Amino acid sequence: MSQSTENRGTPLVELRDISISFGGIKAVDHVTVDLYPGEVVGLLGHNGAGKSTLIKCLSGAYQMDAGEIFINGDKAEIRNPRDARAYNIETIYQTLALADNLDAASNLFLGRELVTPAGFVDDARMEAETRKIMGRLNPNFRKFKDPVKALSGGQRQSVAIARAVYFNAKILIMDEPTAALGPHETQMVAELIQELKAQGLGIFLIEHDIHNVMKLCDRASVMKNGQLVGTVNVDEVTDEDILGMIILGKTPEGVSA
Amino acid sequence: MTKPPKASAPAKPSLFKTLEIDTRLLGMIGAFVVICLVFNIITDGRFLTARNLFNLSIQTVSVAIMATGMVFVIVTRHIDLSVGALLATCSAVMGVMQVQMLPGILGLGSPLIAPLAILGGLLAGALIGAFNGWLIGYQRIPAFIVTLGGLLVWRNVGWYMTDGQTLGPLDQNFLLLGGVEGTIGATGSWILGVLFSLAAIWAIWRARAAKIQHEFPVKPLWAEGALMAISVGAIMGFVAILNSYEVPIGRLKREFEARGEVLPEGYSEVYGLPIxxxxxxxxxxxxxxxxxxxxxxxxxxxTGGNPDAAELSGINTRMLTVKIFALMGFLCGLSAMVAQARLANHTNDIGTLDELRVIAAAVIGGTALAGGIGTIYGAILGAIIMQSLQSGMAMVGVDAPFQNIVVGALLVLAVWIDIQYRKRTGEKV
Structure with a gap:
């Protein structure tokens, strides 16, 4: 599954030497990670290790204090979520970031509404598009008219995923996409990740479940206390190796990717 | 935006569900009808007369205009306590321009006076509103504090501008905007009624066509027809009521005398829709x-439903706050124009306590203080309900303190009913 990273050309994303601190606490401390097309990179670590914070620098939710971001080898300026979207970076947040009072279509197109020639929002067309994509992602989805607060956890998750997938993402960030899901839905997300990967997307996957990491990821970058412990090729290590990295903060000998 | 809450998988849709009518809207209309009937009985039929309904509608306008803006403010989880004070400042700007400044420059009675004064007042409102929005959105001062301070500031800026004096007489063209002085007569009202009816039918038909085009489920035809009939009936009924209010004979006589004519025998005229x-x-x-x-x-x-989600979707929520408050300020200017023209002069206490009436109208109309939920028609209905209660009590001869006690209690009661309603339908409170 994994290839040697040296001869794969330019990474899709390179986060180089990123630092960000909040009130004197270094949430992310000189971390460098990268991501290639068609690859899933797991980001692991305890709660508060800095995974979500690091990734929010890429999605534009936070502004890093120091460091550089390269997209396809070019330096990128990401100051806000709009900039990130312009680089085809889509994010599925742990909280899902849905407006509970709006329906699925309004959430899917939030910030990128389809409009009529007169400049009004085209609800009918947005709903039609939503039905199309949901038909592919979650064929059982029916509640197109209800506000998303009336949906189940899995349905809400599929709205959030549809939002990321619909706009032709090249880089996908998933923050614990299966944390609130049942086994069946988790399987659906796993299949989707495989499918998107086959389409050549690069995916950053924040995940706590080691089992999922071993199953879904090509490489894993482990963080502890805001610092990068190391990055390994998943099929060259065992569960215990990765757990050791998370808990002890030590990279096993000779497996660094 | 608030859609009728749906119960979980009902076997057969109820009548209201088939019609897709908001049950909350029905509740409010029901409350309004009850209020009207009760007062009509107590006043021996004086409440439901064309004259009283005409007065009721022109008294409601000022608060209702501001209430529509307050919906947006409350939906985004803010509050504006300064609308009454802002109205006073806008009114002072319009008053000073009309009475003191412009006649000296343009000459008394110039047709430019009213438009320029209005423009000045609207601009003042929008700018002050935008400034409030900037303090709230960009400086992160809570809206409650900004507008509580604004309540004192703008009330007294208005006072300072006029030295506390009443400004009048106002420009003749300006007075047309107040209500009884400016109506469009019977024919004009009927024409507008027909136009609005056609527009309503067209809107309902077009919404259906759009659904069919995308192969969405549509209501049965009879339901669409019933909706059209209800809309047309309401519009034409309202016009018919206003068109049956005749101008008093004494007033007609004065008008004819002013033109050097004599009032013909048996001549009558109706007011029709007020501007x-x-x-x-x-x-x-x-x-x-x-x-x-x-x-x-x-x-x-x-943003009201989930501010973080809005921000993460690339929405500039700070600028949005500025826009919302600028719009609120603009509407305060518009309300100031109507209120001042209705009262026929600018007084120092114009708009006093309007902030409470406006907030109450929006909240009674179903705007949730938790944010994300509210409708424009609800806020206007809320304003109508409050005004009808207040003028009904005045007609009956309820003492002023009791009137305010009732309105205050109504606000609390309305929110309580709203909480019970949302609990039952499973919405967030």
Whole structure:
């Protein structure tokens, strides 16, 4: 599954030497990670290790204090979520970031509404598009008219995923996409990740479940206390190796990717 | 934006569900009808007369216009306590321009006086509102504090501008905007009624056509027909009521004498739709379109539902706050224009306690203080309900303190009913 990273050309994303601190606490401390097309990179670590914070620098939710971001080898300026979207970076947040009072279509197109020639929002067309994509992602989805607060956890998750997938993402960030899901839905997300990967997307996957990491990821970058412990090729290590990295903060000998 | 809450998988849809009528709207209309009937009985039929309904409608306009703006403010989880004070400042700007400044420059009675004064007042309102929005959105001062301070500041800026004096007489053209001085007569009212009816039918038909085009389920034809009939009936009924209010003979006599003519025997004239009510109708339509059919409206409701999600979707929520408060300020200017023209002069205490009436109208109309939920028509209905209660009590001869006690208690009661309603339908409170 994994290839040697040296001869794969330019990474899709390179986060180089990123630092960000909040009130004197270094949430992310000189971390460098990268991501290639068609690859899933797991980001692991305890709660508060800095995974979500690091990734929010890429999605534009936070502004890093120091460091550089390269997209396809070019330096990128990401100051806000709009900039990130312009680089085809889509994010599925742990909280899902849905407006509970709006329906699925309004959430899917939030910030990128389809409009009529007169400049009004085209609800009918947005709903039609939503039905199309949901038909592919979650064929059982029916509640197109209800506000998303009336949906189940899995349905809400599929709205959030549809939002990321619909706009032709090249880089996908998933923050614990299966944390609130049942086994069946988790399987659906796993299949989707495989499918998107086959389409050549690069995916950053924040995940706590080691089992999922071993199953879904090509490489894993482990963080502890805001610092990068190391990055390994998943099929060259065992569960215990990765757990050791998370808990002890030590990279096993000779497996660094 | 608030759609009728649906129960979980009912076997057979109820009548209201088939018609897709908001049950909350029905509740409010029901409350209004009950209020009207009760007062009509107590006053021996004086409440439901064309004259009283005409007065009721022109008294409601000022608060109702501001209430539509307050919906957006509350939907985004803010509050504006300064609308009454802002109205006073806008009114002072219009008053000073009309009475003291412009006649000296343009000459008394110039047709430019009214438009320029209005422009000045609207601009003042929008700018002050935008400034409030900047303090709230960019400086992160809570709206409650900014507008509580604003309540004192703008009330007294208005006072300072006029030295506390009443300004009048106002420009003749300006007075047309107040209500009784400016109506469009019977024929004009009927024509507008027909136009609005056609527009309502067209809107319902077009919504159906759009659904069919995308192969969405549609209501049965009879339901669409019933909706059209109800809309047309309401519009034409309202016009018919206003068109049956005759101008008093004494007033007609004066008007004819002023033109050097004699009032012919048996001549009568009706008021028809007041211009101020037309202004409210246009504000209501514009604000509803803004809320439902524009990106700005979508962002307002999204921000109210989940500010973080809105921000992460690339919505500039700070600028949005500035826009919302600028719009609120603009509407305060518009209300100032109507209120001042109705009262026929600028007084120092114009708009006093309007902030409470406006907030109450929006809340009684179903705007949730938790944010994300509210409708323009609800706020206007809320304003009508409050005004009908207040003028009904005045008619019956309820003492002033009791009137305010009832209105205050009503506000609390309305919110309580709203909480019970949302609990039952499983919405967040």
């Amino acid at each position: 101020s009510v037309l202004i409210l109708i246009f504000v209501a339509i514009a604000m509803t379109v803004l809320a439902r059919r524009t990106r700005l409206g979508r962002y307002i409701f999204a």
